[in-house]
Amino acid sequence: MSTAVTERSLGAQMLRNRNLLIGGALTVVFAAAALISFLWVPYPVDGVDIANKIKPPSAAHPFGTDHFGRDILSMIMVGARTSIAVAIVAVGIGMLFGVPLGLWAAARKGTLLDEVIMRGNDLVFAFPSLLIAIMITAIFGPSAVNAIIAIGIFNIPVFARLTRSGALALWQRDFILAARVAGKGSARISFEHILPNVANLLIVQGTIQFSLGILAEAGLSYVGLGAQPPIPSWGRMLAESQTMISFAPHMALFPGLAILLTVLGLNLMGDGLRDMFDPKLRRGR
Amino acid sequence: MMFKPFRTGLVSALALAGAVSAAQADGSLTVAMQLEPPHLDPTSAAAAAIDSVLYSNVYEGLTRFASDGSVVPGLARSWDISEDGLTYTFHLAEGVTFHDGSAFDAEDVKFSLDRARAEDSTNAQKGLFAAIDTVEVTDPLTVVVTLSKPTGSFLFNMAWGDAVIVAPESADTLQTTPNGTGAFKFADWVQGDRIELVKNPDYWGTPAVLDEATFKFISDPTAAFAAVMAEDVDVFYSFPAPENLPQFDMDPRFKVLAGSTEGETILAMNNKLPPLDDVRVREAVAHAINRQEIIDGAMFGYGTPIGSFFPPHNPDYVDLTGLSDYDPEKSKALLEEAGVTLPVRLKMTLPPPSYARRGGEIIAAQLRQVGIEAQIENVEWAQWLETTFRGKDYGMTIVSHVEPMDIGSLANPDYYTQYDNADFQAVIEELSVTADPAQRSELFKQAQTMLAEDYVAGFLFQMALLTVAKTEVEGLWVNMPTPAVDLTAVHWAN
Numbered sequence: 001m002s003t004a005v006t007e008r009s010l011g012a013q014m015l016r017n018r019n020l021l022i023g024g025a026l027t028v029v030f031a032a033a034a035l036i037s038f039l040w041v042p043y044p045v046d047g048v049d050i051a052n053k054i055k056p057p058s059a060a061h062p063f064g065t066d067h068f069g070r071d072i073l074s075m076i077m078v079g080a081r082t083s084i085a086v087a088i089v090a091v092g093i094g095m096l097f098g099v100p101l102g103l104w105a106a107a108r109k110g111t112l113l114d115e116v117i118m119r120g121n122d123l124v125f126a127f128p129s130l131l132i133a134i135m136i137t138a139i140f141g142p143s144a145v146n147a148i149i150a151i152g153i154f155n156i157p158v159f160a161r162l163t164r165s166g167a168l169a170l171w172q173r174d175f176i177l178a179a180r181v182a183g184k185g186s187a188r189i190s191f192e193h194i195l196p197n198v199a200n201l202l203i204v205q206g207t208i209q210f211s212l213g214i215l216a217e218a219g220l221s222y223v224g225l226g227a228q229p230p231i232p233s234w235g236r237m238l239a240e241s242q243t244m245i246s247f248a249p250h251m252a253l254f255p256g257l258a259i260l261l262t263v264l265g266l267n268l269m270g271d272g273l274r275d276m277f278d279p280k281l282r283r284g285r
Numbered sequence: 286m287m288f289k290p291f292r293t294g295l296v297s298a299l300a301l302a303g304a305v306s307a308a309q310a311d312g313s314l315t316v317a318m319q320l321e322p323p324h325l326d327p328t329s330a331a332a333a334a335i336d337s338v339l340y341s342n343v344y345e346g347l348t349r350f351a352s353d354g355s356v357v358p359g360l361a362r363s364w365d366i367s368e369d370g371l372t373y374t375f376h377l378a379e380g381v382t383f384h385d386g387s388a389f390d391a392e393d394v395k396f397s398l399d400r401a402r403a404e405d406s407t408n409a410q411k412g413l414f415a416a417i418d419t420v421e422v423t424d425p426l427t428v429v430v431t432l433s434k435p436t437g438s439f440l441f442n443m444a445w446g447d448a449v450i451v452a453p454e455s456a457d458t459l460q461t462t463p464n465g466t467g468a469f470k471f472a473d474w475v476q477g478d479r480i481e482l483v484k485n486p487d488y489w490g491t492p493a494v495l496d497e498a499t500f501k502f503i504s505d506p507t508a509a510f511a512a513v514m515a516e517d518v519d520v521f522y523s524f525p526a527p528e529n530l531p532q533f534d535m536d537p538r539f540k541v542l543a544g545s546t547e548g549e550t551i552l553a554m555n556n557k558l559p560p561l562d563d564v565r566v567r568e569a570v571a572h573a574i575n576r577q578e579i580i581d582g583a584m585f586g587y588g589t590p591i592g593s594f595f596p597p598h599n600p601d602y603v604d605l606t607g608l609s610d611y612d613p614e615k616s617k618a619l620l621e622e623a624g625v626t627l628p629v630r631l632k633m634t635l636p637p638p639s640y641a642r643r644g645g646e647i648i649a650a651q652l653r654q655v656g657i658e659a660q661i662e663n664v665e666w667a668q669w670l671e672t673t674f675r676g677k678d679y680g681m682t683i684v685s686h687v688e689p690m691d692i693g694s695l696a697n698p699d700y701y702t703q704y705d706n707a708d709f710q711a712v713i714e715e716l717s718v719t720a721d722p723a724q725r726s727e728l729f730k731q732a733q734t735m736l737a738e739d740y741v742a743g744f745l746f747q748m749a750l751l752t753v754a755k756t757e758v759e760g761l762w763v764n765m766p767t768p769a770v771d772l773t774a775v776h777w778a779n
Contacts, residue, residue: 046650046653047650047653047654048578048582048646048647048650048651050578050581050582050647053581053582067528067582067643068582068643068646068647068650069582141662142662142663224663228660228661228662228663229645229646229649229661229663230646230649230650230661242506242507243506243507243510243526243528243529243639244528244529245507246510246529246532247528247529247531247532
């Protein structure tokens, strides 16, 4: 089959795939908001303007202002940066450590090493992740960096397991056998032949983990253990608006919506990508 | 007329609610507060929550605080002070019994004072009794207390919750079953939820109006708001979320009482940590602070600006706010003069109360304007006590000092402020041995001025006591001269 045909059908599938379209659009909106905030925000977010506090949405402040008179739209834009940065690095940590561990375990299937790696993963899995995150930030002090590490650690077993199970199936395939006959070592086979073939799986899982990372960051910030003020964070915005929800619902509504829509978007995108990559569901191959 | 059925339903619901609150109004009251006492013996713990529930309601001392902070007779109906100010003869009230039925007499006073000042005493404020040399019983209704040095504040000291009179027979069980002489008797404590008091029918003085009083403990500000709105509680003492008060104010069912407290809220600075050891840097911090913005932003307008470590409602107060007025240009000039490299980076630890968390963010933004970068770290109380208060590992922090007459605590060079000025220490030392009111007033003024001129801390505002109550509740203390919810005069309007 020619590559042109595959590409066309891929593009057509992307357009037909409603999950992917909606999810992708939502994700792009928030990524764009975060990127734009580096260059321009409607109002600065590191100052306070008490005279303008708790203003409902208006033309000047489309999302209103918070209890310090800061513009909520600007806060959400800069907060998106925090959420995305924490989630990206956390997923990165998970992939960086998890994927090689998974490949290694698969290459040494059935050996003691495989056992050690996988039981180690089970151990991390067995702990409630948010509680451990709270413990880590309680010991090392609350900060965005510690939140990243805490969330990242729990991404490692997710990627290790996924990589291992994907790789195990591949090791049985003929083209791997051919590579072995050609004299390639297992490390080289893992990175040259196995990894490219599990990449689809990893991208789908990465998207889902990314949304979980955003949720986890919001959760940690909500209890005061995520990014510290004055760095804006969606979770902390929610926590701070809690006692004012009866007379200033906009203060909770917009950061809440931001979290909801971003997580929804990433999940839809993950589902869409899975539909597209999963060979069983793919048509026209 | 599609709204009619709904409106009828609403009216009957309101009528029902009215019936319920009318039934409540006969003589029971539910008071909510944030913190639950760890136990119920005010003579063996520093926790203010113990006094809040029990002071004057269950336990009484020789003297007591009135709602305006003045010291009035308690179990001692009158007293004579010798010429040299060393001998106090207390004449006790007659016909007083403890709640367990045993009689109160001079022996109980001697026991209580001796117990509090003993070597192995667990009293949290042993300093109150430090001046006592001997306590002698001359007859069942007369006690003579001899002091080792004249102490101007002795009657004031005896009014504290830590100095209440207890009976020897029950002194060891007070933590679970309080036994005092007050107008209310302890009835029940459901831990984690409430403490119930009932009227003491045999009270020696003016009896309480209420038949029953319940203290409920609600720590979460959102839950506190809901409890008041749903009328689950009649009074919320020291309401934690000032942002909700305008809503209560507009609601005809409730009234908001804004009173004064002894809580000086300060931006404490570590006086030994460079560059804060340079008075010019501390002065720069002080001039960078806009107090009104903090009061409006963190406390929603409740609070009085202060310029030193002294409450504005005290007659000896001097207004020194002018020494540290908001002047960012002066701040920048002072920082330049001090020769520090900008930006100055300082760690700011913030304990959980909203005045600290919100105030800290506002101050950090204000300091940034003059080139001081405050790195905020939000901590829990236990951590704050450990690292900031005891460990002194901090640059700045925000806290409200709620003890009455606590200006002397800054004279301790090992205090967390690490302020070490021999002249100030001498003034405080002199205060402790001066009884003459005019001289004391002069010394207090001197001490306040010294603190303000040394810019020991960023003096922010005097904490307001914010109480939300149902409109018909009368007789509540508006101010908080000591942590207490004195219910002895509280009653329903109808």
